[in-house]
Amino acid sequence: MSRPAGSTARRSVKTEYIETDTGNKISRRAFIEGKQNIMLGGKTVIMAGVHLRGDLCRKPERVAEGEKEKPNTTAVSIGRATVVSTNTVIRPPMRLHKGQMTFIPMRIGDNVFIGPNAHISSASISSHVYIGENAVLSPLCIVKEGSKILPNTVVPPGMTVPAGTVVGGRPARILGEVGDGWGQGGGVEVEDWVEGGDLRPLVRSIK
């Protein structure tokens, strides 16, 4: 979020979601830390019970005397029309850097679906990725474009999930490919929503 979520809520009736100027929907029951370090691309949904740990960011480098302190760093950036389902934890990973543990900023792309109860500590997740429920994405794994992570999968630390593959198991292994029609569908009706496709209709339906 570029701005605190609360400021844009003007409705007197308490709704489940607070909608920002760019159309992000954030549940009132989400747990968001370090708001100033979180970027949402617009039309993105953060559902109830989601833990977003923007507070886990790289410590700003020591500024020289007299210099202005640098603006805050980004801990988590999420793209457009991405859905983070209930009770998912998003926690930027740590890495040893010059003898010190520092947090690595996490990037999540557009039209990414993250199922309920997932635990995400990846370095990056590209666009049009589908992540099933209860999946664990261990620290510093990289999920490439258009891949599918089956429910209950544990992606091991540092694994790269190649673009367009289906992974599953504990630890995750490549089980197959998503097929050439991945993400292609009308997207108009409920039955037409497809994994890896345009999530805007789904985002619209969440109220």
Added chain:
Amino acid sequence: MSVTSSAVKGDGNRCSRSCYNCPSCTSPLQITHVSHRDEGLLKPNDAAGDDETYVLQCQFCDWSSLEIDVRFSKPTKITEQLAKQQKTRTSSTHSTTASNQKPLDHDEKFTNLVSFYKDQLNDSGDPQNPYSNSPHNSPANLARIMSLYGGLSYNALKKTREKPQPMREALGTPEGFVSFHADRSDSELIRRSQASGWDGTITSEQQDSAPSNYDSRFNGELWPSATQLRTKRAKRCKTCRHIIARPEPNVGNMRYKIRLLAMNYIPRLMLKSLHSATPLANPAFLLKPGMPQADDLQPHKAQQYILTVKNALFETVKISLATPATTPGKVASRVTILCPSFTVGPAGEVWDEALSASNEPNSDGDRKAAMASLTGSSESSERQPEAGKIWEKTRNSTSIIVEIVPGALQPPPSIVPKTEQQLTDEELGEDDDVLEVPVYVRAEWEAEIKPGETVQAKKDANAMPGEKVSKEIGYWVVLAAGRIAG
């Protein structure tokens, strides 16, 4: 890891740099820095000394290359360092078992064999005597043919002028020939596996993880396996060899140069319950655990479904549906398609669809059903499905009614005691309770021949561009209705 196909053709299908996978659990291995003094202690090592070493470590299952006593002096060129250590390991085994000089390494045997046969091909090139007495003269023949087309190399010419040698087979270990020995190692292996038990042995999957593990049998003998590489592939039609999918060559993006998807060419089928007013959540997008899903189907209770066939083509299509009277599998459910043949109107441009939708609001079945549930006036519930009648029709979709009577999961009890075989046959496996209906779809339509298009069917071979030809396709689809309640 993804690479281009030319890289794989050149360098093989495994990463030759520093990417390795855990031989125990397949996770990627990380190069970790350890120092001798702190080995075994979970203590951060800050003191940089000369005795620094690196190991490959799995962060998922804690396997590390220390299990096979492999350490690296630098964190780069892992493949090179690993190969060197493997080589010294095998050669030291040679020296200890001096009586039996067979090389243990498959790669070594193979290299010996290859170089032997290459020499043989060079030596035995004898164009004057292609029908030699040797029963194994085909490599020589091959060489002869090669020389016919490519001309004789200087080397080969020299060889032929010298004394031609008949082709022979590999004989000894230096030539790559190894005979089978029923030696002591077998009983040794048996004794070891007895001692170590099931947990001490490795799985065949772990053995297959890398060529270096083919002969491993016990924990602590597994070598890291170099990461396998992936490439993108194009796909061709089985019948006419046209390319139907060709991805863009650059690694890491999912764009296509050519992508002809079946869903844009064949009618699409969708099944939904007739009686649920609100559309159910798409099972692919369950936002929270315990979201309402399709209710479990009650055995023997007839259910009616709306089957919608949507046309993707720009011509009106005649559809015929066929299904077995009972579903195959362990739980047989009865299926009746009330109107198995009908037509579906042509698809239009996207704005066409938008226009027609605004002009005929009544065609929107969902909205009507939702309205009915709101107002309580149940227009749709009054309407009874009729055999042979179309339920609903829009410009490019037609809906009909399918009646399904789910079968029972438990077979009827019988008075005669069942045999063991019968009982095991009746046992349900995973997902046997899912009600799936196979449907054969046949679509026929008249299409104009576009200029330059070739006609496959013989009877239409003389058709000219602009003329109409009849086309048809047939395919199977599976419709999933839900799970049957136990």
